[in-house]
Amino acid sequence: MSKITNIFFSPSETTKKVLNQMASNFSKDYEICDLLYFDGEKEFSSDDIVLVGMPVFAGRIPKTARARLSKLTGDNTKAIAVVNYGNAHVTDALLELVDLLDENGFDVIAAASTISHHSIFDGVAVGRPDDSDIGKINEFAQKCIEKIAAGDSLETEIPGNRPYVDYKTLPFIVSCDESKCVFCLECIGVCPEKAIPDDDPADVDLDLCTRCTSCINICPENARAFTGEAFEAKKPAFESANAERKEPEFYL
Ligand SMILES: Cc1cc2nc3c(=O)[nH]c(=O)nc-3n(C[C@H](O)[C@H](O)[C@H](O)COP(=O)(O)O)c2cc1C
Secondary structure, three states: OOOEEEEEOOOOOHHHHHHHHHHHHHOOOOEEEEOOOOOOOEEOOOOOEEEEEEEOEOOEOOHHHHHHHOOEEOOOEEEEEEEEEOOOOOOOHHHHHHHHHHHOOEEEEEEEEEEOOOOOOOOOOOOOOOHHHHHHHHHHHHHHHHHHHHOOOOOOOOOOOOOOOOOOOOOOEEEEOOOOOOOOOHHHHHOOOOOOOOOOOOOOOOOOOOOOOHHHHHOOOOOEEEEOHHHHHHHHHHHHHOOOOOOOEEEO
């Protein structure tokens, strides 16, 4: 039986949830390659199957995740590509992910865009993925299993444009409430950009920080948050513009 590996970059852990749900349809013994922590090389064989999940950051896959994923290579390895977004826009992220996997020796047989709770604007897509999403994700996984067994290729065009939109770092401040911080240093360990100094978790280097949310998500004291005028000004308009429910899309 093929080895299943679940590869994801998931700062606020919803992409991980979607991918683990998908993988559980293939096998209960799937392996995990968590690109928030893993930054090494890995080769996959033609017998392997990989599920690859990325969040959408400003219409792209996160730059750091892209660099880490680029170190993983396939040998015509069957792959399923998933981007997970916060009910706003996918833009070029799914096309970028499929292109990157193709370039690195993977054979993408299916792709999807799924929706999860927005990791910055917490009033958008609250509670997602929900039961309806999970049902659709399971159905998609079953179709992927059938497709792999039949040896079929990806037949549907993936939306998006080349060249992809330019990278954009959001102008929001990630702050730490020092009265709540207990110096557990979890944020320092999880930050993929090494933007938080070892001796002072409150001092985020905003030039290195990509606003990925991993430090906010991991903080056991809820001491970390987006703050600042730009964030407060954007929040209400963004939340009302993206209030209408979007549905996952599947490409087979
Ligand atoms: C820096 C940043 C940029 C984002 N850009 C987008 C976007 O362009 N479109 C969108 O719908 N959601 C966007 N989101 C929301 C995430 O894609 C969404 O919340 C996703 O579920 C996060 O995945 P994670 O929980 O695995 O980190 C962005 C989130 C972050 C942190």
